[in-house]
Amino acid sequence: MSSDVRFTDFKSDKQPTWCPGCGDFGTMNGMMKALAETGNDPDNTFVVAGIGCSGKIGTYMHSYALHGVHGRALPVGTGVKMARPDVEVMVAGGDGDGYSIGAGHFVHAVRRNVDMTYVVMDNRIYGLTKGQASPTSREDFETATTPEGPKQPPVNPHALALASGATFIAQSFSSDALRHQEIIQEAVEHDGFGFVNVYSPCVTFNDVDTYDYFRDSLVDLAEADHDPADYDAAKDVILDSDKEYQGVIYRDEESVPYHEQHGVDEDMSDIPDGAPENATDLVREFY
Amino acid sequence: MAADFNWAVGGEAGDGIDSTGKIFAQALSRSGRHVFTSKDFASRIRGGYTAYKVRTSVDKVQSVVDRLDVLIALTPRTIEENLEELHEGSVIIYDGERTTMQNVEIPEGMIGIDVPLKRLAEEAGGAIMRNVVALGAACEVAEFPIENLDSALEKRFGDKGQKLVDNNKEAARAGRSYVAEEYDAEFEYDLETTDEDYVLLNGDEAIGMGAIAAGCRFYSGYPITPATDVMTYLTGRLERYGGHVVQAEDELSAINMALGAARGGARAMTATSGPGIDLMTETFGLVATSETPLVICNVMRSGPSTGMPTKQEQGDLNHMLYGGHGEVPRFVLAPTTVDECFWKTVEAFNLAEKYQIPVYLTADLSMAVTEQTFSPDTFDMDAVEVDRGFVVDDASVEDHLSESGGFQPHELTEDGISPRAFPGTVDGAHMSTGLEHDEQGRRTEDTEMRVEQVDKRNRKVETATDREDWSPREFGDAEAETLVITWGSNEGALAEALDLLEDDGIDIRVLSVPYVFPRPDLSDAIEAADETIVVECNETGQFANLVERDALVRVDRINKYDGVRFKADELAREIRASLETGTEATQ
Numbered sequence: 001m002s003s004d005v006r007f008t009d010f011k012s013d014k015q016p017t018w019c020p021g022c023g024d025f026g027t028m029n030g031m032m033k034a035l036a037e038t039g040n041d042p043d044n045t046f047v048v049a050g051i052g053c054s055g056k057i058g059t060y061m062h063s064y065a066l067h068g069v070h071g072r073a074l075p076v077g078t079g080v081k082m083a084r085p086d087v088e089v090m091v092a093g094g095d096g097d098g099y100s101i102g103a104g105h106f107v108h109a110v111r112r113n114v115d116m117t118y119v120v121m122d123n124r125i126y127g128l129t130k131g132q133a134s135p136t137s138r139e140d141f142e143t144a145t146t147p148e149g150p151k152q153p154p155v156n157p158h159a160l161a162l163a164s165g166a167t168f169i170a171q172s173f174s175s176d177a178l179r180h181q182e183i184i185q186e187a188v189e190h191d192g193f194g195f196v197n198v199y200s201p202c203v204t205f206n207d208v209d210t211y212d213y214f215r216d217s218l219v220d221l222a223e224a225d226h227d228p229a230d231y232d233a234a235k236d237v238i239l240d241s242d243k244e245y246q247g248v249i250y251r252d253e254e255s256v257p258y259h260e261q262h263g264v265d266e267d268m269s270d271i272p273d274g275a276p277e278n279a280t281d282l283v284r285e286f287y
Numbered sequence: 288m289a290a291d292f293n294w295a296v297g298g299e300a301g302d303g304i305d306s307t308g309k310i311f312a313q314a315l316s317r318s319g320r321h322v323f324t325s326k327d328f329a330s331r332i333r334g335g336y337t338a339y340k341v342r343t344s345v346d347k348v349q350s351v352v353d354r355l356d357v358l359i360a361l362t363p364r365t366i367e368e369n370l371e372e373l374h375e376g377s378v379i380i381y382d383g384e385r386t387t388m389q390n391v392e393i394p395e396g397m398i399g400i401d402v403p404l405k406r407l408a409e410e411a412g413g414a415i416m417r418n419v420v421a422l423g424a425a426c427e428v429a430e431f432p433i434e435n436l437d438s439a440l441e442k443r444f445g446d447k448g449q450k451l452v453d454n455n456k457e458a459a460r461a462g463r464s465y466v467a468e469e470y471d472a473e474f475e476y477d478l479e480t481t482d483e484d485y486v487l488l489n490g491d492e493a494i495g496m497g498a499i500a501a502g503c504r505f506y507s508g509y510p511i512t513p514a515t516d517v518m519t520y521l522t523g524r525l526e527r528y529g530g531h532v533v534q535a536e537d538e539l540s541a542i543n544m545a546l547g548a549a550r551g552g553a554r555a556m557t558a559t560s561g562p563g564i565d566l567m568t569e570t571f572g573l574v575a576t577s578e579t580p581l582v583i584c585n586v587m588r589s590g591p592s593t594g595m596p597t598k599q600e601q602g603d604l605n606h607m608l609y610g611g612h613g614e615v616p617r618f619v620l621a622p623t624t625v626d627e628c629f630w631k632t633v634e635a636f637n638l639a640e641k642y643q644i645p646v647y648l649t650a651d652l653s654m655a656v657t658e659q660t661f662s663p664d665t666f667d668m669d670a671v672e673v674d675r676g677f678v679v680d681d682a683s684v685e686d687h688l689s690e691s692g693g694f695q696p697h698e699l700t701e702d703g704i705s706p707r708a709f710p711g712t713v714d715g716a717h718m719s720t721g722l723e724h725d726e727q728g729r730r731t732e733d734t735e736m737r738v739e740q741v742d743k744r745n746r747k748v749e750t751a752t753d754r755e756d757w758s759p760r761e762f763g764d765a766e767a768e769t770l771v772i773t774w775g776s777n778e779g780a781l782a783e784a785l786d787l788l789e790d791d792g793i794d795i796r797v798l799s800v801p802y803v804f805p806r807p808d809l810s811d812a813i814e815a816a817d818e819t820i821v822v823e824c825n826e827t828g829q830f831a832n833l834v835e836r837d838a839l840v841r842v843d844r845i846n847k848y849d850g851v852r853f854k855a856d857e858l859a860r861e862i863r864a865s866l867e868t869g870t871e872a873t874q
Contacts, residue, residue, distance in 0.1 A: 065717070083555070
């Protein structure tokens with residue numbers, strides 16, 4: 001479409017029902033700005049969302065979108081992108097959607113390296129069901145279903161991604177609007193699967209992983225002499241559980257996205273009125 | 288019908304049984320004979336036994352029968368497994384030099400042909416060709432010109448080099464000569480050839496070919512018996528026609544990928560079997576309520592749970608009709624023959640897009656793995672029509688915008704069918720969701736809109752019922768007092784049973800139903816008959832229950848759930864017995 005697309009064009013006329021102060025507002029704004037900034041418009045963008053507070057994002061954004069079943073947003077995005085390489089695909093979900101019920105799909109989406117962006121709004125809690133432990137909750141985080149804490153280590157999504165062969169791994173913070181947008185933008189521009197875990201605090205049910213906590217503890221990799229092309233350096237950042245980071249942690253400059261690996265580059269929505277040309281060859285094979 | 292000939296090769300899994308059988312079937316097909324194949328995967332005694340069976344005639348064959356004329360037995364168990372089907376004069380070809388076959392006893396009245404398969408194969412270039420030696424021996428017994436076998440060997444081994452083809456031809460001739468020299472007996476078989484051209488394919492392949500013909504561009508699946516062949520067939524071929532096949536990490540992912548591709552505007556399909564359908568049911572409701580056109584192919588096998596994965600059953604009908612929480616319409620198509628697998632696949636894609644609805648396309652194991660011959664004209668690609676339904680473009684989209692300018696993919700229309708906009712269509716951006724939604728696809732819990740959207744979705748079924756042809760296939764005597772109704776792959780056996788019953792002076796009318804939902808109203812036919820029998824491969828009579836409910840009558844049932852398909856002669860016996868015991872039906 002036109003070059004004068006503004007990020008507000010990606011806003012729908014539905015008012016978000018997220019709690020006032022929810023990190024998801026900032027996360028969504030950054031997504032919309034990154035999409036507009038990278039030359040996309042609502043008519044060539046497809047947003048896929050899962051279930052949970054994060055899953056509502058498709059409703060509040062304006063684009064082609066699908067709000068799917070819990071945990072299966074990545075396969076949907078994969079199908080859209082394979083059928084429509086010309087369309088910009090962004091998948092959004094929460095920590096429960098991505099690392100619990102959808103963890104299996106996360107691993108395989110990373111391996112496939114389909115050229116799309118995956119934004120996980122990580123608040124380390126189940127918000128929509130009113131405060132149960134999530135896969136990224138701390139070991140001692142007390143909730144109604146885990147009165148003494150989960151007593152299990154939280155999932156390290158970046159480590160999971162790295163072990164699965166990720167080509168782009170990043171971390172952002174919804175409240176640091178500028179950096180968050182920049183990081184999402186880099187993920188969109190990456191040739192392959194751009195994975196961004198976003199600290200997106202829940203102000204209602206998580207009184208541990210708060211805005212203040214992240215503000216005080218975040219180290220920006222852009223200011224820390226970190227080279228995202230350095231696999232070992234990325235590994236060290238990912239396995240360092242003493243600090244919280246933001247920035248692009250790892251980027252494989254040699255990344256070859258799925259559609260190039262497999263030669264999937266046609267718009268599959270365009271088909272003839274009858275059987276394809278040379279379809280009779282298929283019958284002859286059975287002689 | 289001209290005399291038929293029934294042949295089998297059997298042994299342990301890993302003996303190359305499938306490949307050997309396929310070569311013989313191909314040779315028969317290429318000599319202008321009709322072929323119908325079946326496979327025994329597992330033992331009635333214990334695992335390991337496998338057999339490939341071929342029935343052939345110059346006339347069309349549509350079923351297996353309880354008779355075996357020539358058996359290549361690589362193991363003693365192969366003979367044991369087939370005792371009931373072997374008869375006086377049946378020929379058993381075996382290798383008496385094989386340790387396990389040394390003391391084998393040929394049942395009385397049958398003719399044992401002892402051929403040193405392995406030794407002759409080694410002389411021709413390698414022990415691996417022993418099954419081909421046996422094929423040569425079978426050609427001599429059946430008086431089938433060995434040149435026809437050559438052609439099949441070329442097709443099978445051609446891409447591995449001429450040397451291998453030549454060795455195999457030599458191995459086949461060694462088998463033939465050995466029988467000609469050592470056994471002076473006159474065999475009663477004479478497999479004549481014709482000038483007809485046939486193609487040989489199974490139900491899974493017909494579904495795959497139908498998908499490509501229909502313009503399917505995206506296939507995602509997870510391997511599962513007996514649906515894997517659909518995926519294997521499409522892999523590489525779909526790519527030749529601009530599409531792509533993805534092996535997903537599980538069936539949950541497979542159906543979601545296909546859903547994504549369909550939302551992108553591609554014709555998309557996934558195929559699986561019962562356990563996969565269970566998983567896909569999670570996403571089924573989303574597909575249906577978001578009004579996404581999708582073809583979900585279910586190649587049924589014996590359940591529940593892992594059940595008998597390589598055995599026949601038609602037990603998933605209730606699941607396809609009712610599976611999933613809440614209420615939402617879907618179509619269920621059930622092709623009844625291998626060639627219809629092709630045409631019903633094409634139809635499934637058109638119905639899915641015209642009515643923006645998920646379509647279950649269901650075959651069963653017997654049909655999926657049966658290789659059958661057809662005239663190539665049966666699959667006339669020029670007759671394939673693609674109807675994409677109500678799709679808007681940049682120009683027409685403006686007729687379907689809300690007052691505030693939003694596109695309305697769930698517009699309330701008289702026929703229930705709303706406009707579709709593919710991504711990229713200017714001003715067509717919209718939301719699809721599993722939540723109840725308004726015309727724009729936005730979440731709503733408004734009581735009126737809820738009812739209107741439910742009614743709209745159901746209206747599509749009424750529209751389709753009116754606009755499309757849901758007729759059953761009819762054969763037999765239209766005036767007969769006995770009506771036999773069936774669905775799925777039983778049609779072939781029933782068609783042949785009809786001839787057998789006719790020979791006994793019993794006339795029946797047969798309705799073979801390829802549409803489970805929507806389905807034809809059979810009330811008049813049932814009313815006109817004195818007795819109605821519903822034939823199906825399950826225990827509870829899932830289709831019979833539907834028929835009873837539709838027509839408000841009781842019907843008789845013939846159910847088979849031992850994992851083996853109906854055979855023509857067996858079915859004739861069952862129908863005869865059912866008629867003798869009299870009807871329990873009350874009108």
